[in-house]
Amino acid sequence: MIDTMTIYYRITKSEFNNLYTNLNELSIESSGRKLHIDRKDKDALVTYSFAKLGFQIIKLRYVKEYNYRAIEITLKPKLLVDEGNAFDVTDLDEMEEVRREFKRFVDLLSLPDLLQWTVKRIDYAIDLEINQDLIPIYMFVFKQSNIPIYMLKDPITQMYLESPTNFYLYSKNLTVNFYNRYSTLKEKFEKGEIHKINLDAVKNKLRLEVQHKNCSGELCEYLSVERCKKSICYFYDSIIGNGHYYNFEKSLELITKSTRSIKRSIELKEFIKYIHQTGSVWLARESFAKSKKFDNELKARKIFSRNLNLLRELNINPVTLTNSSGISMLENLCERINKKFKLDERNVN
Structure with missing residues (x-):
């Protein structure tokens, strides 16, 4: 139900300084790399040292103009409870276990429980079992559907309209992505973007995903099957429709x-x-x-x-x-x- 989330927690100046020291030490210990300024995000110090554990990106953010300090984590929850599984979604009945594993890591940094963090982005997703030969046909007919104007006109949407593996609709606050799991990951594997993948595990899977950006509210508000269903069904019904x-x-x-x-x-x-x-x-x-x-x-x-x-x-x-x-x-x-x-x-x- 959840593929990836970006969460954050506001901190004080002293907490920021302590986190910098402790996180920097853990990063060096884990990968030999220090925290460094993000090339695309100049207000943040970043580490990718804990990606295999599910903590794909950790940022310490300081915006001087607003005296704003926070720690941000882009989290792949499935990796916390199923080592090496970066390709399946996290079901909501797994969230208590995710919460425990999250706590084991953030306790090293004196940070709070997962449910006290605020959501910045959350990606709701489901995988449907579909005959692999039919998935390209679904990609084709989806692209002929009732695409909203505000998404259709976006240059990123236009860039993906010719993709045989993705039905990718981009906008400022959300992205709809229905895609061929097997073909997408096979392409990434052949380009060397990912390694050590069991492609058979994602064969015959069609991913339906809605990525909500610029969110607000604590994580507990987003952990609902009904909320995930409402999100995915709304965009499927309005764009694809029944029939x-x-x-x-x-x-x-x-x-x-x-x-x-x-x-x-x-x-x-x-x-x-x-x-x-x-x-x-x-x-x-x-x-x-x-x-x-x-x-x-x-x-x-x-x-x-x-x-x-x-x-x-x-x-x-x-x-x-x-x-x-x-x-x-x-x-x-x-x-x-x-x-x-x-x-x-x-x-x-």
Whole structure:
């Protein structure tokens, strides 16, 4: 449910000085490296010496202008309870054990319990078991979906739109990342970015992840299956939506069978044809909004959204499968996601 988190704890000047001494000694003892100024973050002294333990990045931050001092930790909780496992998410029923292991380390630095730390960023994630051959097809259809304008226009989103392994939508406060676990890690391994990885362990896994940045509030507020579910389901539902994927001809056939009104049937067929010819929901949405058929853009967008929802009510996704995919139907993952969260809720309770 949680992949990575960045947490921080405010400290005084004397605490900062003591932490600098103690953390510097531990860093040298562990890796032979001292604390050093972060190249990309000039207000922070940083160490990566404890990454294998789950403490991926530890920073001592001092902002003179605001007399602000804090210690920040980017934490991979799974590594605290499962040595060497950097690839699975941490389930919430593991958090008590995470808390104990966290305490063992921070007690060396006279720092408080994990639940007293404030969240700066948290990455909620689930892994779905999907046939490996189907995952690239899911990546393709996801990229044709209803991508929000504020994410679509970001240069980082645009950079990843052509990636065969990631559906990566970036914005200032959050990032949506649905990706092919096996292909992504295989690529990193071949580039030498990671070492000693059992690729078979991540085969047939599709990761759904929502990264919340610029957070506030103590960690205990974020440790909830319901909160994780709300985050992942909201972005999946609003961007991907429900409805199975079919090829174009099958979609038309299902609209005919499922729609009593001839007028509505014709309208929805024209609508899905428009998306099919345009190439994606987001391209069709922007083109539709500027159509001369309508009095104004707002009216056009409302009609587009209405038709989108009508198709989803028929359990037909507006994105159609290409003939090259080799399949005529692809299951929507809504039900699998809900089952995953129900299972996790039972495990926690």
